[in-house]
Amino acid sequence: MTRSLRENIFKKTLNISLVIFFIFFISAFFYSITHRVFYPFELNWLEGEMFLNSLRVLEGKTIYQEPSSEFITEIYPPVFYWIGSFFIFIFGKNLCALRFISLCSVVLLCYLIHRISIYEKKGIVASLAGISIFLAFYQVSGTWYDVARVDMLFLAITSWGLYFLSLHTLHKNIWRLLLGTIILILAFFTKQSGVFYVFAAFLYLILKDRKKAIFFIGVFLPISILIVYIYNLSTNGWFLVYTFNNPRHIPISDSFVSDIIKDILPILPILSFVSWDVLHRVFKRREYPDIWDFSFLISILSFIFIRCRTGSYLNDHIPLTYFTSIIFALKIFNVDKYILKNKLNLKIISKAILVIQMVILLYNPLKYIPSQRSIDFGKAFIERISEIKGEVFIPYHQFYAYLAGKKTYLSAGAFWAYRFGNYYYPEEIINKLSKKEFSIIVTDDVEELNGIFLGKEISEKIIKNYSLKECLFYCNDVEFNVPAERKFRPLAIYYPKKF
Numbered sequence: 001m002t003r004s005l006r007e008n009i010f011k012k013t014l015n016i017s018l019v020i021f022f023i024f025f026i027s028a029f030f031y032s033i034t035h036r037v038f039y040p041f042e043l044n045w046l047e048g049e050m051f052l053n054s055l056r057v058l059e060g061k062t063i064y065q066e067p068s069s070e071f072i073t074e075i076y077p078p079v080f081y082w083i084g085s086f087f088i089f090i091f092g093k094n095l096c097a098l099r100f101i102s103l104c105s106v107v108l109l110c111y112l113i114h115r116i117s118i119y120e121k122k123g124i125v126a127s128l129a130g131i132s133i134f135l136a137f138y139q140v141s142g143t144w145y146d147v148a149r150v151d152m153l154f155l156a157i158t159s160w161g162l163y164f165l166s167l168h169t170l171h172k173n174i175w176r177l178l179l180g181t182i183i184l185i186l187a188f189f190t191k192q193s194g195v196f197y198v199f200a201a202f203l204y205l206i207l208k209d210r211k212k213a214i215f216f217i218g219v220f221l222p223i224s225i226l227i228v229y230i231y232n233l234s235t236n237g238w239f240l241v242y243t244f245n246n247p248r249h250i251p252i253s254d255s256f257v258s259d260i261i262k263d264i265l266p267i268l269p270i271l272s273f274v275s276w277d278v279l280h281r282v283f284k285r286r287e288y289p290d291i292w293d294f295s296f297l298i299s300i301l302s303f304i305f306i307r308c309r310t311g312s313y314l315n316d317h318i319p320l321t322y323f324t325s326i327i328f329a330l331k332i333f334n335v336d337k338y339i340l341k342n343k344l345n346l347k348i349i350s351k352a353i354l355v356i357q358m359v360i361l362l363y364n365p366l367k368y369i370p371s372q373r374s375i376d377f378g379k380a381f382i383e384r385i386s387e388i389k390g391e392v393f394i395p396y397h398q399f400y401a402y403l404a405g406k407k408t409y410l411s412a413g414a415f416w417a418y419r420f421g422n423y424y425y426p427e428e429i430i431n432k433l434s435k436k437e438f439s440i441i442v443t444d445d446v447e448e449l450n451g452i453f454l455g456k457e458i459s460e461k462i463i464k465n466y467s468l469k470e471c472l473f474y475c476n477d478v479e480f481n482v483p484a485e486r487k488f489r490p491l492a493i494y495y496p497k498k499f
Contacts, residue, residue: 054081099147167180472490
């Protein structure tokens with residue numbers, strides 16, 4: 001067998017393998033979302049809080065206000081809540097309304113990969129490869145693509161803003177530059193980490209045209225500062241407290257090094273190859289990095305900065321994997337050239353590495369789909385809560401209290417995040433606990449473990465005035481558990497002590 005024949009067989013094997021992998025990951029993603037999007041309960045323990053925040057906007061209530069026992073908002077800026085309130089108005093008061101935001105964002109992200117491939121004349125194969133690679137990262141990103149949280153919306157807004165800025169450099173159209181700038185302002189008010197990609201855009205523009213870079217930052221900064229000033233003034237200063245002061249006080253995690261390593265290892269083959277390609281093009285071939293190169297490099301810094309914080313999770317590298325998908329598909333995959341003194345074909349190497357990466361990313365989609373048992377358990381649990389006379393306190397799942405028609409109180413997660421930056425004593429809840437006014441309390445932990453999120457004051461009052469009477473029985477570890485997060489589900493039921 002000649003060398004050329006062996007190479008042809010190897011190429012065909014790689015191509016067939018990739019086609020199979022692409023079909024699998026696209027099919028697995030669509031199978032997962034079709035079985036998850038209408039799940040009536042939480043896929044992620046913060047979904048319910050995003051819903052309650054969006055519902056407040058729909059009802060005309062403020063979300064950035066002085067903390068109270070009834071409500072403390074999460075740490076995010078308001079754009080998701082604004083859009084969420086609109087989707088709730090259109091699709092009804094349920095979690096799938098907010099999940100549609102994330103799914104629409106995924107569609108926009110996939111379409112953007114296709115648009116970039118058209119402008120760079122890379123063809124439909126590169127476009128499909130980029131989309132497939134992006135969807136293949138679904139599981140290692142915590143299966144957050146369809147979760148009712150801010151991440152996918154933020155990435156979609158950011159990426160399209162960067163895209164319009166890149167179009168400006170091709171066509172010298174000032175309106176595209178202005179549009180890209182405005183979209184990045186919107187991204188910044190969707191999630192605070194948007195500031196990283198503003199910096200990436202500025203670096204890109206300053207290499208291309210300093211005047212346009214000055215125009216960009218000259219538009220971005222005054223408008224952003226003005227919006228912050230007006231919004232903060234209208235909320236009596238609470239906007240900055242929640243969205244900037246409190247997050248900056250979240251401490252460094254003791255396990256951040258091991259967390260980062262565990263997150264990076266499953267994507268190391270493609271991440272390493274893309275990193276090499278960017279550095280090789282910039283330093284070896286003296287090419288100017290484009291906006292996606294800058295975004296990729298900045299996303300590494302953003303990931304490390306955010307992932308080292310307590311409470312971070314797998315979703316924090318979603319921007320990194322997205323920009324990795326773009327660069328690999330449009331700048332490496334199917335590029336027919338040789339490296340290392342014309343001995344190694346880049347196209348063959350990239351496909352071989354991609355096959356290895358796809359093998360590592362293989363997953364069973366059934367593992368992340370809520371079972372019918374979870375649905376039945378959830379319905380029975382909500383019905384049981386609704387039949388209880390008097391008030392209930394479910395600090396980890398206030399959304400379930402809402403579904404049961406009960407009054408909602410502060411969320412344990414929001415309370416936990418707020419207390420990093422400011423001390424708050426939930427007097428009303430403490431008084432109700434002291435007077436045993438809650439008919440039952442349902443937590444995810446048992447006794448002293450409540451102190452992790454609820455704080456010493458609430459935990460001590462629960463233990464002093466309430467008795468652990470029951471632990472909910474589950475048939476297995478996944479029943480009624482959130483599939484897109486660390487495991488959270490109602491467990492311990494406390495009743496008032498009788499003396």
